[in-house]
Amino acid sequence: MTSHAHSAPAATAAARRHTLSKQFGDALLKGVCALIFLFLLLPTLVVIPTSFSDTQYLAFPPAHWSLRWYVAYFQDPEWIGATLFSLKVAGLTTVAAMTFGTMGALALVRGRVPLKGAVRAVVLAPMIVPHIVIAVAMYMVYMKWNLLGSLTGFVLAHTVVCLPFVVITVSAGLQKMDPSLEMAAASLGASRLRAFRHVTLPLLGPSFATAAAFAFITSLDEAVISYFLSSSTEKTLTRKMFEDIDFDLSPTIAVVSTLIIVMSVLLMGAIEGLRARAARRVKA
Amino acid sequence: MTASFKRLAATLWKPDGRRFPAPLSLLLVGPLVIGLCVAFILPVGRLLAVSVWNPDFTLAEFVHIAESPLYLRILGRTLLLGITVTALTLVLAYPVAFLMTRLSGWRLAVATACVLVPLWTSVLVRSYAWIIILQRNGLLNSVLMGLGLTDAPLPLLYNELSVTIAMTHVLLPYMILPIWAALRTIPRDLPLAAQSLGANAFRVFFLVVLPLSLPGVASGVLMVFILSLGFYVTPALVGGPETLMVATLIGQQTTELLNWPFAGALAALLLGITLLLVTVFNRFLGLDKKAAS
Numbered sequence A: 001m002t003s004h005a006h007s008a009p010a011a012t013a014a015a016r017r018h019t020l021s022k023q024f025g026d027a028l029l030k031g032v033c034a035l036i037f038l039f040l041l042l043p044t045l046v047v048i049p050t051s052f053s054d055t056q057y058l059a060f061p062p063a064h065w066s067l068r069w070y071v072a073y074f075q076d077p078e079w080i081g082a083t084l085f086s087l088k089v090a091g092l093t094t095v096a097a098m099t100f101g102t103m104g105a106l107a108l109v110r111g112r113v114p115l116k117g118a119v120r121a122v123v124l125a126p127m128i129v130p131h132i133v134i135a136v137a138m139y140m141v142y143m144k145w146n147l148l149g150s151l152t153g154f155v156l157a158h159t160v161v162c163l164p165f166v167v168i169t170v171s172a173g174l175q176k177m178d179p180s181l182e183m184a185a186a187s188l189g190a191s192r193l194r195a196f197r198h199v200t201l202p203l204l205g206p207s208f209a210t211a212a213a214f215a216f217i218t219s220l221d222e223a224v225i226s227y228f229l230s231s232s233t234e235k236t237l238t239r240k241m242f243e244d245i246d247f248d249l250s251p252t253i254a255v256v257s258t259l260i261i262v263m264s265v266l267l268m269g270a271i272e273g274l275r276a277r278a279a280r281r282v283k284a
Numbered sequence B: 001m002t003a004s005f006k007r008l009a010a011t012l013w014k015p016d017g018r019r020f021p022a023p024l025s026l027l028l029v030g031p032l033v034i035g036l037c038v039a040f041i042l043p044v045g046r047l048l049a050v051s052v053w054n055p056d057f058t059l060a061e062f063v064h065i066a067e068s069p070l071y072l073r074i075l076g077r078t079l080l081l082g083i084t085v086t087a088l089t090l091v092l093a094y095p096v097a098f099l100m101t102r103l104s105g106w107r108l109a110v111a112t113a114c115v116l117v118p119l120w121t122s123v124l125v126r127s128y129a130w131i132i133i134l135q136r137n138g139l140l141n142s143v144l145m146g147l148g149l150t151d152a153p154l155p156l157l158y159n160e161l162s163v164t165i166a167m168t169h170v171l172l173p174y175m176i177l178p179i180w181a182a183l184r185t186i187p188r189d190l191p192l193a194a195q196s197l198g199a200n201a202f203r204v205f206f207l208v209v210l211p212l213s214l215p216g217v218a219s220g221v222l223m224v225f226i227l228s229l230g231f232y233v234t235p236a237l238v239g240g241p242e243t244l245m246v247a248t249l250i251g252q253q254t255t256e257l258l259n260w261p262f263a264g265a266l267a268a269l270l271l272g273i274t275l276l277l278v279t280v281f282n283r284f285l286g287l288d289k290k291a292a293s
Helices: A009-051 A068-075 A077-110 A116-128 A131-144 A151-176 A179-187 A192-203 A205-221 A224-229 A237-247 A252-283 B002-012 B022-052 B060-067 B069-102 B105-120 B123-134 B139-146 B160-184 B189-196 B201-229 B233-238 B246-255 B260-292
Strands: none
Touching: A009 A252, A009 B069, A009 B105, A009 B123, A009 B160, A009 B201, A068 A077, A068 A252, A077 A116, A077 A151, A077 A205, A077 A237, A077 A252, A077 B022, A116 A151, A116 B022, A116 B260, A131 A151, A131 A224, A131 B022, A131 B246, A131 B260, A151 A205, A151 A224, A151 B022, A179 A192, A192 A205, A205 A237, A205 A252, A224 A237, A224 B246, A237 A252, A237 B123, A237 B233, A252 B105, A252 B123, B022 B060, B022 B260, B060 B069, B060 B260, B069 B105, B069 B160, B069 B201, B069 B246, B105 B160, B123 B139, B123 B160, B123 B233, B160 B201, B160 B233, B189 B201, B201 B260, B233 B246, B246 B260
């Protein structure tokens, strides 16, 4: 904390000039940042009102308000089918990625894994390889395996994409954990398995929640691979949205978008809150 | 049953030292590695392989790309767009990240939400939103005409401009977050010390704050540039025929033409550039870390 009010009289003019330029700089920074924040939020601010529009064509702001596009969405079997299919894929992907990712993270952090560097590279690779490359490669191979448009194909592909997030998040949770807690449990007579079940796993709770939410949202949002793996009958919500944005641009897309935004924000907001609370508890 | 289970558990999980023994480690990591090899490494490997084995070893597909002005133009356009978007996100991200280090309480919460909400919003949703904003009778044209800046609606959509705007928007959070993380680690005493030694605000920024934030800038630049090279959805939806990118070209070659060798060669090129950049940046960042310690 510096206080310009107490500066020596001789330096007052310079200090005042300094304060003025600093205030100007601060105001400029804040103004520029306000515009950038507006840019960041603009699409969200535009999509939500559009979903309540009453017109056939896209107009912003809508002239009249209505819920007709919400009704249209919930009554359209194709939209509802794609939504339910995507939720099913995301749910199964989360279970698969959490199971294999947690096991892998435990081995990588706590175990003796030969060629650890290579294993880690394989696990993290889906994060670096461009999704278009993964998508086209899977399209080529899954076509031969008859997995295009199948639940198995989507869950397999999405699990690959979600695994790096799960392994990173759970590994970080394991590494941050205080080993003396487990040792304390062991010194009180708990077996390693018991200490692991009753001390380690509960302490990993926030990491698990974060990883699972990430996996779920990533699968639900995944657009490129889903686009290539979809068939004309079995498609994800993102493929259906892609087709509709490309061909007819009906306000139903705004409805779906609004529902996705609300769900993502609630889920990720809850996780963020959970993480902040965990961080406070560690500090206290 | 229980006895044999206990025996099995004992062999897998000997209480020697603090680490899991090798058999248990392998059991835990095995499914993950095998699954990734089958579902990920194998398909990508097959795609790369068909680009050079057709049916014997050949580099014809790569020669085809190198000799075609059209494909070279698409490649150049993709790289140029990547550079433009990276530069734009950097210019927009730095002030935001800098301001965020000075905020606290609800102001910081609001600023963080402004950055994270777009990040959590689907790329499809955001492409759709930019269509609403940039279309002929869209929000931006209405505003521009309302202000009298233009008489007729400007062609803002389905061209390079709309792709640049939408991609900058999608990738901006990926630039803000690492820069913010780097700026947060700078001890508050350092700028204050420089100030008390007589440096003015500009010198403090350029000689103290900026150099210390460079690792964050580097990882942001790497992430944004790599992601921009592989972008498929945004150029496909808000771009036009003259904004065909490498990713869109790969898609076309597969779904429309089933030309796997050529798609494989393009994929190999994209992947090669990406891996090269990651390696170079890693070395640069690694050296940076060593120098700091």
